[in-house]
Amino acid sequence: MSNTPQLSIVVPVYNEAANLEVLYSALIDVLENANRSYEVIFIDDGSSDETFQVVRSLHERNRHVRGFSFSRNFGHQVALYAGLAQAKGDIVISMDGDMQHPPSMIAQLLHKYEEGYDIVNTKRIDAESTGLFKRLSSRWYYGMLNALSDVPIEPAAADFRLMNRKAVDALNRLPETHRFTRGLVGWMGFKQAIVPYKAANRHAGASKYTFFKMLRFGLDGIVSFSVKPLRIAFYTGMLVSVAALMYAIYAIIQHFLGATVEGWTSILVSVLFIGGVTLLSLGVIGEYIARIFNEVRRRPMYFFKDKVE
Numbered sequence: 001m002s003n004t005p006q007l008s009i010v011v012p013v014y015n016e017a018a019n020l021e022v023l024y025s026a027l028i029d030v031l032e033n034a035n036r037s038y039e040v041i042f043i044d045d046g047s048s049d050e051t052f053q054v055v056r057s058l059h060e061r062n063r064h065v066r067g068f069s070f071s072r073n074f075g076h077q078v079a080l081y082a083g084l085a086q087a088k089g090d091i092v093i094s095m096d097g098d099m100q101h102p103p104s105m106i107a108q109l110l111h112k113y114e115e116g117y118d119i120v121n122t123k124r125i126d127a128e129s130t131g132l133f134k135r136l137s138s139r140w141y142y143g144m145l146n147a148l149s150d151v152p153i154e155p156a157a158a159d160f161r162l163m164n165r166k167a168v169d170a171l172n173r174l175p176e177t178h179r180f181t182r183g184l185v186g187w188m189g190f191k192q193a194i195v196p197y198k199a200a201n202r203h204a205g206a207s208k209y210t211f212f213k214m215l216r217f218g219l220d221g222i223v224s225f226s227v228k229p230l231r232i233a234f235y236t237g238m239l240v241s242v243a244a245l246m247y248a249i250y251a252i253i254q255h256f257l258g259a260t261v262e263g264w265t266s267i268l269v270s271v272l273f274i275g276g277v278t279l280l281s282l283g284v285i286g287e288y289i290a291r292i293f294n295e296v297r298r299r300p301m302y303f304f305k306d307k308v309e
């Protein structure tokens with residue numbers, strides 16, 4: 001594409017072949033009415049289904065569609081990062097590829113942008129169909145995250161977001177590989193707005209966020225925005241040491257009073273408790289060290305194996 005488009009849509013997709021046609025026509029409906037030149041960028045995150053073939057056929061039909069295919073599954077946040085790096089528009093909108101982020105909201109995001117915001121975030125209003133587990137775990141998680149982190153993070157924030165060129169360039173300059181985009185965006189500053197949207201049901205297929213992907217994503221959010229878990233480990237260690245010292249004095253006195261036979265329970269409980277606290281603290285430290293390790297290796301975050309432009 002020679003001249004730069006005004007509006008870029010970035011969509012990370014992982015095994016979404018059954019959703020792309022529907023998403024594409026919904027997007028085209030909106031984009032044709034937006035009176036802006038546009039591009040739609042699909043980042044295929046190492047799909048094992050026909051996702052990239054569908055992207056290719058969309059490109060054949062419409063040269064404003066660009067597609068990039070990862071060499072393997074690198075994860076949603078990395079795909080999002082790669083898409084933002086490819087986007088050329090002055091305005092960039094990122095969204096999911098499963099129709100849960102309604103394309104009809106795009107007009108509203110643009111409207112907010114025209115009011116002068118650099119970043120327009122969205123937050124999900126749960127549909128009745130959202131599972132209880134997802135709703136509760138999300139509420140609980142964001143409560144904990146906000147208690148730990150110095151950057152306020154909106155509960156139920158989504159990676160459905162409009163950013164202007166300034167904001168996209170800023171986000172692209174943050175080099176960390178464990179990306180928790182919604183936190184990074186909150187940290188960046190700029191003039192931000194937030195609009196609620198009603199999450200639709202997934203058009204086809206099931207969520208690509210497995211329990212473990214979600215857990216890893218959640219850990220990234222905490223560990224990259226807070227060192228408080230390390231402090232908590234330290235304070236817990238101090239508390240346990242003080243209690244142990246007091247109990248030791250008591251035990252020694254008991255020894256000299258000649259009253260020391262029983263004690264199976266207290267030994268067992270204290271050994272288990274101290275062992276638990278030690279392992280937990282080591283785990284917390286390990287999480288941070290793992291991240292340092294991953295960052296210092298300076299590996300590229302992803303590889304493309306194919307593209308259509």
Ligand code: UDP
Pocket residue numbers: 011012013014015016045073074075076077079095096097098100206207208209
């Ligand atoms: N996704 C991805 N890589 C992954 C997992 C998900 O690119 O490893 C994409 C997925 O295709 C979708 C978006 O990220 O466009 C959000 O994923 P999903 O809808 O499965 O998550 P949920 O809405 O259930 O939180």
Ligand code: MG
Pocket residue numbers: 096098100202207
């Ligand atoms: Mg989804």
